[in-house]
Amino acid sequence: MILLAAVIVGTIVLGSIYALMAIGLNLIYAVAEVVQLAQGDMLVVGAYVGYLITRFVPNLFLAEIGAIVGCGLLGVVVQLLLFRPLAGRGHLPPLVAGLMLGTAIEEGLRATFFQGNPVRYPSGATLSTSLFNVAGVPISEAQVVIVAIVAVLAIGLNLLLNRTKLGLAMRAVAERPACARMLGVPVATVVTLGFGLGSALAGAAGVLIAVVFSYITPFIGIDLGFVALAICLFGGLGSLSGAVIGAFILAFTEQVTTIYIASSYKDAIAFTLIIVVMVFRPSGLMGRLVAERP
Amino acid sequence: MNWAYIGSLAAIGAINLLMALSVYVPLSAGLLSVAPIGLMALGAYALAIAMAAGVPTPLAFVLALAVGSAAGLVVGLLTVRLTGFSVAITTLGIAEVIYTVINNASATGASAGFSNISPISSPIVLTACTLAALAGVVVLESSIFGRQIRAVQLDEIAARSVGISATMIRLFTMTASGLLAALAGVLYAGYLTYLDPQEFTLGTFNQYLMADIVGGLSSVVGPIVGTLLFTALPEATRFLGGWRLFVFAILVMIVLVIRPRGLLDFVPLPKVRFGRRKLGRRPPAMESAALTFDGVTKRFGRVHVLNDVSFSVHPGTVHALIGPNGAGKTTLLNVASGYVASERGSVLLGKMRLNRRSPDFVARAGLVRTFQNPRLFPSMTVSENVDVAVRRYQPEQKADEELWRRLQLEEHAATRASALAYGQLRRTEIARALRTGPSCLLLDEPTAGMDREETEALRALLLDLKAAGLGILLVDHDMRFVMTIADRVTVLNAGRVIADGSPGEVQRDPAVVEAYLGEPGTGERSTVDVEEGKVGRGGVGNVKIDA
DSSP, rough: HHHHHHHHHHHHHHHHHHHHHHHHHHHHHHOOOOTTTHHHHHHHHHHHHHHHHHHOOOOHHHHHHHHHHHHHHHHHIIIIIIIHHHTTSSSHOOOOOOOHHHHHHHHHHHHTTGOOOOHHHGGGGEEEEEEEEEEEEEEEEEHHHHHHHHHHHHHEEEEHHHSSSHHHHHHHHHOOOHHHTTTTHHHHHHHHHHHHEEEEHHHHHHHHHHHHSSOOTTTTTTHHHHHHHHHHHHHHHTTTHHHHHHHHHHHHHHHHHIIOOOOGGGHOOOOOOHHHHHHHHHHHHHHOOOOOOO | OOHHHHHHHHHHHHHHHHHHHHHHHHHHHHOOHHHHHHHHHHHHHHHHHHHHHOOHHHHHHHHHHHHHHHHHHHHHHHHOOOOOOHHHHHHHHHHHHHHHHHHHHHTGGGGGGGGOOOOOOHHHHHHHHHHHHHHHHHHHTTSHHOOOHHHHHHHHHHHHHTOOOOOHHHHHHHHHHHHHHHHHHHOOOOOOOOOOOGGGHHHHHHHHHHHHHHHHHSSHHHHHHHHHHHHHHHTGGGGGGGGGGHHHHHHHHHHHOOTTTTTTTTSOOOOOSSSSOOOOOSSSSSSSSOOEEEEEEEEETTTEEEEEEEEEEEETOEEEOOOOTTTSHHHHHHTTTTTTSSSEEEEETTEOTTTOHHHHHHHHHHHEEEOOOOOOOOTBBBBHHHTTTOOOOOOTOOOOHHHHHTTTTTTGTTSBBGGHHHHHHHHHHHHHHHTOOOEEEEEEEEETTTHHHHHHHHHHHHHHHTTTOOOHHHHHHHEEEEEEOOEEEEEETTTEEEEEEEEHHHHOOOHHHHHHHHSTTTOOTTTOOOOOTOOOOSSSSBBOOOO
């Protein structure tokens, strides 16, 4: 019973971080029509930005804000310099660009930070993982804070998308870019900002992952990118609510596998899910991809 | 000169080239496959395990190649229905599964790797294998099959419309990619004599991909030059130290943005060298066959786009299909040519059922179409576009100068399709359709975008084709053209056949007048856009409906 409670708590924590990551990826796909294959590496950039900040000021909230701003700016720059010029050239160039960006980020971080050896946040900037009981459910300070941060971000994102003019413009561009342009929406700018927002969410997830994993290397991004991709395919590319549902389902599966089977099989879940969904339901489980017709 | 060092560089270069080719072959069909890195591992480990089990070296070599090719075919089968980025993502998953297995299974030595492999990759073996593989790719690329692979890359729908089986081409390129990757893996294992699973990750794949992107995908010269560059560069850029791959990745991104077709953009598409290149077409209507629609029904959601549509297009006739916008004309063409499956009813060419057949099968059966928006291969010339439609070269074939003159294409033969005007695009598309030697032709709005002179030339051509026994199903909005060329007219409205007969009968049919001009007596013209000043009284002869 305690074990089940631990699984549920773990699912909520991990699932909320996964949701951030996957919503970011989906937002980029919806607005910019790009499957950002370097989203996992963007997350790692966030984790390292957090690391840099906590080296000087050991405050996790500052690290979180720094990672959001840093990755948001990086996303804007990457969209302007790399993905915008590639738009309209078919599906291959953005995919290749994502792979190359991933290599550049991994190798750049490896060369900058101790040859890629694991780094840890200083003790003042981490959260206690010792468990205490709340009505018989074991919970740690770290878990409470992470879920709280994600909740705040989720509310903020919801307000941004539904209550602001920029959010309205993003949703319009996601659904009918040509129509949005005719109505005077500056589509190119909105796409850039959407890309930045999606990247900022990855950065936000990066700091939280650093807390959960307790260490980071430049290479943790690949598998996390897979996780994000699997979630998006499962929940339907471009669907934000699908990403949330998919994130919690995948997190739950991983928790159960780790606790009841073996943790070495955990990583296989995401890409097995990718293959199964793609092969048997090419349009995604709740997908909206449609075949091309003349 | 340190010959041992140069030798090792050459060996690594040869393996790099094989991998660059393994990534290049699917790319030339428009597929980004990450599977090669996993298939390279399969080949390498298959050799190592087989030799450790005492299998004789040549047998182990062949076995490893067979494993790689078979795995490539499986990758092809798993991804054959997928389009665009889905192929990349699925193969990424496949490569990661293979990596996870070799990194954890005891048979492969898990993360400790596999050592003590016999050194079988002598310089002679390496050179011979690499040259053989390279020769294979060059021959493939300069054959008619190579042209078809490129056609699938440029526009799969158009390629299928002239009978190219994109399915077969995708399976073939994925299998060939698996063979090349396994060969690279085998030589790699036999050269290094140990295997480290960390060498078979996405990071390594990206390095092979870099060579293809920087060299360019116009022809096999791209991967060759790219590989030379990336084999030599690490030596020339030692001063970069740990930043080497970072700098390379940035450079590749710059190339991707400012030279999308790679550094060797100026290298033209490979010329077809197998068989004599002849312009012209097989005589149409090798065996004349009627095209029959029998009760064809199709719904999109709750809307009946086609409702029990039945009529026949006989050999040696021009049969027009007209109707207001949204009547279902293009959908009917899509059903006939295999792009859309009907729910009920059948489409027959002669006695052959075409229902639920692939578009390329339909085209090879002799039913060939053009598109409402012309779909040519933009980077190919007019004559290359037309030649794509040929399945094999027939040296005895006579060039049909007459057809080219008729379609006013002879002076444009060497022009890239991307530089053509709209009417020229349409004429090229018709020439391409005829090049397949069809027994029945489906033309979707052939006169749209054509001037009067072009339209009259088309009329003459269609009349000749008709006289030669070809059946032609014509969808067009130029009523003057339709009513003067058609032997028979079928009128669709809201998915139903509302009239079927000679042009004269149809024009007098009250139901047709109603469909085009609104309710009788009310003067309402809600379903048509009538061309200014050309509204005829009591007939539809002059009515022009917008596309």
